[in-house]
Amino acid sequence: xxxxxxxxxxxxxxxxxVNTNAAWLGTRLAEAGLDVHxxxxxxxxxxxxxxxxxxxxxxxxxxxxxxxxxxxxxxxTREALAEAAGVGLRRDPTLEAALxxxxxxxxxxxxxxxxxxxxxxxxxTPLANERxxxxxxxxxxxxxxxxxxxxxxxEMEAMFTGMVLPDLLQRAGEPATIVSRTLRTSGMxxxxxxxxxxxxxxxxxxxxxxxxxxxxxxxxxxxRITAKAPDRAAALALVEPVEAAARRxxxxxxxxxxxDSLEQVVHHLLRGRGATVAVAESLTGGLLGAAxxxxxxxxxxxxxxxxxxATELKTNLLEVPAELxxxxxxxxxxxxxxxxxxxxxxxxxxxxxxxxxxxxxxxHGGAPPGTVHIALIGPDGAxxxxxxxxxxxxxxxxxxxxxxxxxxxxxxxxxxxxE
Amino acid sequence: xxxxxxxxxxxxxxxxxVNTNAAWLGTRLAEAGLDVHxxxxxxxxxxxxxxxxxxxxxxxxxxxxxxxxxxxxxxxTREALAEAAGVGLRRDPTLEAALxxxxxxxxxxxxxxxxxxxxxxxxxTPLANERxxxxxxxxxxxxxxxxxxxxxxxEMEAMFTGMVLPDLLQRAGEPATIVSRTLRTSGMxxxxxxxxxxxxxxxxxxxxxxxxxxxxxxxxxxxRITAKAPDRAAALALVEPVEAAARRxxxxxxxxxxxDSLEQVVHHLLRGRGATVAVAESLTGGLLGAAxxxxxxxxxxxxxxxxxxATELKTNLLEVPAELxxxxxxxxxxxxxxxxxxxxxxxxxxxxxxxxxxxxxxxHGGAPPGTVHIALIGPDGAxxxxxxxxxxxxxxxxxxxxxxxxxxxxxxxxxxxxE
Numbered sequence: 116x117x118x119x120x121x122x123x124x125x126x127x128x129x130x131x132x133v134n135t136n137a138a139w140l141g142t143r144l145a146e147a148g149l150d151v152h153x154x155x156x157x158x159x160x161x162x163x164x165x166x167x168x169x170x171x172x173x174x175x176x177x178x179x180x181x182x183x184x185x186x187x188x189x190x191x192t193r194e195a196l197a198e199a200a201g202v203g204l205r206r207d208p209t210l211e212a213a214l215x216x217x218x219x220x221x222x223x224x225x226x227x228x229x230x231x232x233x234x235x236x237x238x239x240t241p242l243a244n245e246r247x248x249x250x251x252x253x254x255x256x257x258x259x260x261x262x263x264x265x266x267x268x269x270e271m272e273a274m275f276t277g278m279v280l281p282d283l284l285q286r287a288g289e290p291a292t293i294v295s296r297t298l299r300t301s302g303m304x305x306x307x308x309x310x311x312x313x314x315x316x317x318x319x320x321x322x323x324x325x326x327x328x329x330x331x332x333x334x335x336x337x338x339r340i341t342a343k344a345p346d347r348a349a350a351l352a353l354v355e356p357v358e359a360a361a362r363r364x365x366x367x368x369x370x371x372x373x374x375d376s377l378e379q380v381v382h383h384l385l386r387g388r389g390a391t392v393a394v395a396e397s398l399t400g401g402l403l404g405a406a407x408x409x410x411x412x413x414x415x416x417x418x419x420x421x422x423x424x425a426t427e428l429k430t431n432l433l434e435v436p437a438e439l440x441x442x443x444x445x446x447x448x449x450x451x452x453x454x455x456x457x458x459x460x461x462x463x464x465x466x467x468x469x470x471x472x473x474x475x476x477x478x479h480g481g482a483p484p485g486t487v488h489i490a491l492i493g494p495d496g497a498x499x500x501x502x503x504x505x506x507x508x509x510x511x512x513x514x515x516x517x518x519x520x521x522x523x524x525x526x527x528x529x530x531x532x533x534e
Numbered sequence: 535x536x537x538x539x540x541x542x543x544x545x546x547x548x549x550x551x552v553n554t555n556a557a558w559l560g561t562r563l564a565e566a567g568l569d570v571h572x573x574x575x576x577x578x579x580x581x582x583x584x585x586x587x588x589x590x591x592x593x594x595x596x597x598x599x600x601x602x603x604x605x606x607x608x609x610x611t612r613e614a615l616a617e618a619a620g621v622g623l624r625r626d627p628t629l630e631a632a633l634x635x636x637x638x639x640x641x642x643x644x645x646x647x648x649x650x651x652x653x654x655x656x657x658x659t660p661l662a663n664e665r666x667x668x669x670x671x672x673x674x675x676x677x678x679x680x681x682x683x684x685x686x687x688x689e690m691e692a693m694f695t696g697m698v699l700p701d702l703l704q705r706a707g708e709p710a711t712i713v714s715r716t717l718r719t720s721g722m723x724x725x726x727x728x729x730x731x732x733x734x735x736x737x738x739x740x741x742x743x744x745x746x747x748x749x750x751x752x753x754x755x756x757x758r759i760t761a762k763a764p765d766r767a768a769a770l771a772l773v774e775p776v777e778a779a780a781r782r783x784x785x786x787x788x789x790x791x792x793x794d795s796l797e798q799v800v801h802h803l804l805r806g807r808g809a810t811v812a813v814a815e816s817l818t819g820g821l822l823g824a825a826x827x828x829x830x831x832x833x834x835x836x837x838x839x840x841x842x843x844a845t846e847l848k849t850n851l852l853e854v855p856a857e858l859x860x861x862x863x864x865x866x867x868x869x870x871x872x873x874x875x876x877x878x879x880x881x882x883x884x885x886x887x888x889x890x891x892x893x894x895x896x897x898h899g900g901a902p903p904g905t906v907h908i909a910l911i912g913p914d915g916a917x918x919x920x921x922x923x924x925x926x927x928x929x930x931x932x933x934x935x936x937x938x939x940x941x942x943x944x945x946x947x948x949x950x951x952x953e
Contacts, residue, residue, distance in 0.1 A: 127556075127557075127560070127573070128560050128564075128570045128571075128572075128573060129560050129561065129564045129570075130556070130557035130558060130559070130560030130561035130562075130564070131557075131561075132557070133552055133553070133554055133556075133557045134552070134553060134556065134557075135552055137546075137549070137552075137553065137575065138546075138549035138550075138551070138552045138553075139549060140549070141546070141547050141548050141549030142548065142549035142550075143549075145547075145548045145549065151547045151548075151577075152547075152576070152577065152582060153547075153574055153575065153576050153582070153586070154546070154547060154553075154574065154575040155572055155573065155574040155575070156556065156572065156573040156574070157571070157572050158570075158571065163571060163572070167572070170589070394820075394841070396820070396823070399824070400820075400823045400824050400826070400827030400828075400832075400836070401813075401815070401819075401820030401821060401822065401823025401824040401825075401826075401827065401839060401841070402820060402821075402824040403820065404815070404819045404820025404823075404841040404843075405818070405819050405820040405821040405824055405931075406820075407819070407820075408817075408819030408820065408841075408843060408893075409819075409928070411894070411895050411896070411927060413819075413843075414843060414844065417819070417843050417844075418843060418844045418847065419840070419841040419842050419843040419844055419847045419851070420820060420840075420841035420843075421838070421839075421840055421841070421851075422813070422820065422823040422827075422838040422839040422840070422841070423838050424823075424827060424832075424833060424836050424837060424838040424839075425833065425836075425837045425838055425881075428837065428838045428881060431880075431881075432838070432840075432880070432881070461850075461851070462844075462847060462850075462851070474827075475830070476830050477830070508830060509828070512824075
């Protein structure tokens with residue numbers, strides 16, 4: 116099976132929005148082992164959409180369209196599909212009734228224009244939209260099949276995963292279900308993650324199913340395991356031993372799976388033992404506090420913090436000994452430890468977590484950019500890490516936040532809660 | 535003139551990277567009044583690239599390609615262009631010499647593979663790459679012209695602006711230069727910016743040159759003025775009266791132009807008067823400090839801050855009167871003022887800037903999500919703003935940071951520095 120993608124929307128051609136749908140679909144189709152040969156964008160123009168559809172079906176047997184299914188006059192995908200197939204549009208009574216029910220529930224009349232969303236090219240099947248009003252369309256034209264999906268990403272994604280992908284796999288004569296599991300790691304470089312999993316990857320490469328992929332971003336590395344099987348249970352049965360082997364190889368670098376975030380995991384670990392944290396920040400300037408308050412409900416576990424950017428504030432607000440600062444300068448592991456201890460006491464938190472270092476671009480106190488010290492102190496001991504981080508100012512700050520969260524996360528995961 | 539875009543790269547089809555080049559080019563071409571009819575992506579496959587080139591030139595007279603110009607075996611744009619044009623490749627002696635000079639400067643031999651970057655289809659003109667190693671290509675095929683640019687965005691952008699756009703405009707018989715000026719505003723909603731400029735927009739719409747566009751993002755609104763003229767001086771002469779009129783209409787909402795950032799402008803205003811700022815944050819949790827330390831050199835003007843997330847810390851660390859908190863709760867304009875005053879004193883800063891409010895998703899202290907109070911205090915008086923911000927938790931926090939920076943920025947711009 117060969118697939119092309121077509122995105123409809125003048126706003127995409129004008130650069131007002133970026134075609135992220137194509138990237139998302141490309142990833143999903145690659146996971147499924149389906150080749151995407153071309154991806155295109157056309158504006159809201161009936162003739163050009165219809166001609167792009169005809170051209171694509173002259174080259175491949177499957178076309179996935181996104182966009183142009185809204186209720187307004189410039190939403191032309193329905194009409195263009197009918198034109199490309201040489202059929203008319205008919206109003207679908209089931210879609211029409213659903214539309215009326217939705218507006219009745221909102222105590223509104225259906226605007227006349229919205230009835231267009233109940234129109235389908237003759238011979239087409241509607242695809243239910245669980246997250247929005249625009250139904251999708253499945254239409255066979257000659258030997259090919261066109262799937263038209265809404266342009267709103269979360270509507271498109273649900274419809275693709277739930278309805279289009281199973282149909283594609285069935286048509287391709289492939290096992291009908293794909294299951295992905297993403298392991299999330301922190302505190303380990305992408306190359307180290309790849310090294311740790313090298314033997315597993317070699318073994319999987321021979322069989323080809325499941326597959327494994329590494330994705331780096333935001334200072335963390337994700338490992339995606341993807342399996343194809345006739346049904347979900349069989350796919351899960353393929354994923355599980357690989358996931359177990361990957362978890363063994365990566366050890367405590369794995370902090371969660373799928374949609375977990377590092378901040379949420381730290382929040383849950385703290386909450387599980389009724390503990391709180393306070394932060395003392397230098398080079399991160401507030402980013403660590405911002406991360407810890409990113410999650411709703413964070414006031415249960417986050418006390419607050421001190422941003423001690425000016426060096427003497429480390430003494431005035433955090434009681435870092437002035438002699439220590441004079442002897443070592445602000446970029447020092449001992450200073451980080453004193454900051455963590457100071458903020459823990461001043462804010463009456465269970466744990467104190469501190470960052471100091473050089474974000475760059477210039478060196479500071481004799482230390483080059485990327486020199487970072489992280490310290491943690493709590494009722495069950497103290498830990499610290501000294502790092503040389505790569506990248507520019509914003510990257511060094513981002514990686515420092517991840518390193519600090521990771522230090523706390525590993526400490527909590529490793530240390531049993533008090534009885 | 536009708537233009538199509540073609541991006542080359544299997545990594546784009548697989549969704550490993552998003553095709554932001556198409557959005558950037560779409561915006562620039564629209565500004566120039568040139569219609570983009572289609573934008574497509576193909577993988578690193580000689581036959582498919584060549585056939586995409588031939589198809590495009592069957593529809594339009596101009597094709598802009600990005601990507602596939604690197605030195606490796608899967609960089610196939612050069613070969614595909616030669617194939618589409620039915621010509622051979624020849625090694626360009628000037629490009630070859632430049633390549634050798636570049637590697638000699640690095641005290642390295644030229645890897646054999648890299649010589650491919652000196653190859654051009656017969657009849658093609660090289661386009662100099664000021665920011666990288668891959669030269670671009672201009673090639674006439676039949677009645678059309680193909681421009682091939684590197685895929686690395688900042689290399690592509692410089693080459694497009696410097697060499698492709700002037701050539702396109704000349705071929706279109708258009709004035710040969712385009713100048714854009716972007717005014718940056720804060721503290722004013724996009725709709726209010728549009729209202730303030732409505733008369734100016736109507737007047738410009740009649741003439742069609744310059745044009746004006748509104749761009750919203752990161753809690754701020756930008757106004758882009760674009761003019762076309764035979765040369766740069768004439769284009770600037772068209773932009774200037776429109777810029778002046780827009781500045782008059784928007785008043786102090788305009789904080790800068792082009793690549794200025796709000797954080798940088800605040801930093802420069804503080805530095806200009808030898809002043810510093812300290813922050814007291816509640817709902818923003820460190821984001822305000824993070825913004826103020828985003829700029830290199832911020833230690834000159836940023837003292838530090840207190841993240842008083844837990845309510846009682848507002849009293850313990852910032853000396854907000856406990857009676858005030860008991861009577862009004864933490865989400866209160868008076869509490870924000872007391873926080874600003876407390877942090878200014880504790881951190882010995884010229885200005886104290888504070889945020890308190892409800893980020894959501896739940897209400898807090900009887901106030902609904904989006905309720906935000908910002909306060910500023912300095913040697914030249916105090917100001918405060920109370921806002922009801924729209925959006926989810928992360929949007930409310932982002933808008934709060936912009937509102938706080940905007941309050942400080944306007945105060946500094948309005949208040950003459952002490953003698």
